[in-house]
Amino acid sequence: MLSKTMEEALNKQINRELYSAYLYLGMSAFFETGTMKGFAKWMRIQAKEEQAHALKIYNYVIARGGKANLLAIEAPKTKWASAGKVFEEVYAHEQKVTGMINALVELAIKEKDHATFEMLQWFVKEQVEEEEHANEILGKIKTIGDVPGHLFYLDHEMGKRE
Ligand code: FEO
Numbered sequence: 001m002l003s004k005t006m007e008e009a010l011n012k013q014i015n016r017e018l019y020s021a022y023l024y025l026g027m028s029a030f031f032e033t034g035t036m037k038g039f040a041k042w043m044r045i046q047a048k049e050e051q052a053h054a055l056k057i058y059n060y061v062i063a064r065g066g067k068a069n070l071l072a073i074e075a076p077k078t079k080w081a082s083a084g085k086v087f088e089e090v091y092a093h094e095q096k097v098t099g100m101i102n103a104l105v106e107l108a109i110k111e112k113d114h115a116t117f118e119m120l121q122w123f124v125k126e127q128v129e130e131e132e133h134a135n136e137i138l139g140k141i142k143t144i145g146d147v148p149g150h151l152f153y154l155d156h157e158m159g160k161r162e
Helices: 005-031 037-063 083-112 112-142 152-157
Strands: none
Touching: 005 037, 005 083, 037 083, 037 112, 037 152, 083 112
C-alpha cells in the first residue's frame, strides 16, 4: 500500500508526464505549420513516449492499491523562435523532469518504500537518455546553423524516427 504522501507525489508526476506529452505535441504542431515535417514526426513520437511514461506510473499507483487522480494539464505555449529554441526548451524541460524523478526517489528512500524505489529506477535510466538525446540534437542544430534552410538534412534524419 502506498502512503498518502507517495500517492499524491506520484499523481503529480503522472500529470507532469502528461504535460510533457502535451508540450511535445505542441512542438510537433509548431513544426507542422512550417516545412519541418521530420521534426514534427520526431516530436509526435516523443509525445507518445511521454504518454507511456504517465501510464507506467498510473498502472503502478493502481497496482499498489492507490488512487490515480487525474489533475488538470497546463496548456503549453504554441510558438518558438526557431528549431534551436525548441530544443533548448526540450533540454531544459528534461533536466527539470530529472529533478522531479530524483525528488521522488528521495521520498521513496525516506519512506523506506522499496517497491516505489525499484519502479523509479526505470525512470532514472530513462532520464539519462532523454537528456542525452535532447542535448545531442541541440548540439547538431547549433553546429549546422539554426535556420530552416540549413536544417533541411537534419529534418530528413529526424523523420526516420520510428
Ligand atoms: Fe517522461 Fe521525457 O520524461
